[in-house]
Amino acid sequence: MLCNVKNMARGSMAVIAMATLSTTAAAQEACSDYTVKDGDSLGSIAQTAFGTFDYQMIFNANRNKISDPNRLEEGTLLEIPCADGNLASGKSHQDVIEEQEAIQAARAKKSNIYEPPIKIVSGNGWAPFTGEDLKGGGMLVRVASTAMQRGGNDREFTVSFVDDWGSHMETLLPLGAFDVSVAWIKPDCSKYDLLNDESRKRCDEYDFSQPIYETVAAYWSMPGNDYANVTSFADYAGARICRVDGWSTADLNTEGLNDPVVTFVRPNSAKECMELLAKGDVDMVSLDLENGAAAASEVPEAAEALPNPNLSKLETLHLITHKTNPRGRVYQALINRGLTEMRQSGEWYALISDSLVDVNNLSN
Template identity: 30%
Template sequence: MLKHLQPLALWGLLVAALAPGAAHAICDVDYRVQPGDTLFSIAETHYNDRSRWTLIYYSNQHVLAGPSVIPGKTLHIPCAGQASAPDPTPLRKDDAEMKLLTGGGFAPFTDQALPGQGMITELVNAAMELTPSPVSYSITWEEDWSRHLFPMLDEKQFDMGFPWLKPDCAATPDNERCVNFHFSEPLITIPIMVFVRADDPFRFDSDADMIGKTLCRPDGYYSHDLDRSDRRWLSEGQVTLARAKTPAACFQRLMAGEVDAVSLNLFLGADTLIAEGLRDKVIPLERAISEEGLHVVISKRHWRGTAHLYRINAGLKALKAEGRFQDIVSRHLELFWAQLQ
């Protein structure tokens, strides 16, 4: 492969890739991070497309500082995956021992119309296949997400549900999710970005840059990452949190000058920008506010809760060890960005 190219050969590929009409990415190579690099700039160099920075992010989380690069560290630059997806595992059937619950409209993670029914669905399928204690399971789709935790999972109408954000249970142990549910290891982490008007000189290089700003998030969205042990933006009145009914409404408030920025997960933000026709008018800043995990959850009153979570966690660990985790993630990321473009 290309991992051991000498610098001159790599430079030749770089020149070719950046030439007008170039279509080939410089991928399946290792790259040493230089001062001033960001995931955005590295993606632009290797893929000629800044939006594909998440391919590098998900391939190198073990050497990143969150979504930030560290000069001197070596990153692997993966090639984009193909859009096709395998059939579900043979353990998945209607009349099954374990019943899982999810819903759609959450691209690229879960939706019945997506290849593999979404990235997270495919990760769950593969993890269930690789668990050391496999059981048959079914997946039910309920499009009203507000019913998933309460009453459906809380009353054990289903065994487990996915994908769900985990609150900061150490700081807020009385949060209803923390009180009522166990969480798996993260299936994946997602960057929570700051979206600003393209003509705004707003910078977010450190937490101090956010002091005095007004951020918009939709009604019902978490805020624990804005008020944690090392960041007291809300409790100390350093940042104002504005609300709107929908992500689109937050972006409308941004364009009207009512808020300084919108804070959403990268994928929801990008999808909303395209739907609202704001792609050239609003941009994500290169520093994320936080990273949030997506988990499988199960009621704390479920008599097999520990055994079921073990299956998911052990299968996910095996999935990463085999390299299939990155293959699945890369394939779905490539499809997501291709659809947006």
């Protein structure tokens, strides 16, 4: 069952009936520890602590204890962040970030051997993850840039934005115009035979970094649509499904939802998907919770769109390099080394939380 509805703070969706979520969580407060009880969900815990079903900060703060946000084990001790995303047991986001930047500055050494700058590409229209108008280029661009600095000892790199996401995989990385793209869902390549051609291409042609973020895939419909509350993926047979061009449909493909079982509509932005949903031109929009909520807030006619309360999937986001890039695996090693260091130091969580708070402040 989908336990989280994102994002009440942004006012991007109608209030979900309390009956769709467990409400047995005992009272708890932000900036405290909480022991999971029978019947709790991340959504119900967040509702009690923050007055919203947005559980992303709790999930991020306890990533080492939660493997699936839809399933909590009774007795698990969770750390509930403060309202600003900081942890009561640790330093503030800014203190952690500044401390790690000082450490990096002290150890940085410039090599006498010329190495070409690493060319990183991302795209706009994916708040809070990426966007030129967001702090540091968005949450995932900040993580990617910092990982490159930490793992590459201040190796020079550039960040550009190309909004045609499909071109990243079709031309820009294969032809060497860019080295690294931020960021992509990795399909389950162990289920290769169930994947469509696009997802198989990812398995065949691309290398993936360690996960830089985990997000919940959600399936949005308008109230009253025949597919709004289906209880299995098989029930989506015959549906018209909107997914942004270039974005993976592997979460649906591995459930048997390929053409012609369903019809995929592939516009260039999440906002366009929500516009099509509001007009009745598609039955379901496949978007992560955060991006779906942000897109719905941009389309007044889609204000009542809601994620299916019965179905969701946890997906991991990665940085990708093309396998023909002669330096691609070197870059992956730098990125992975940096990500490991960031998670160990607490900088990963600090950057993620700082970015989410920044986007929420812009939206309010």
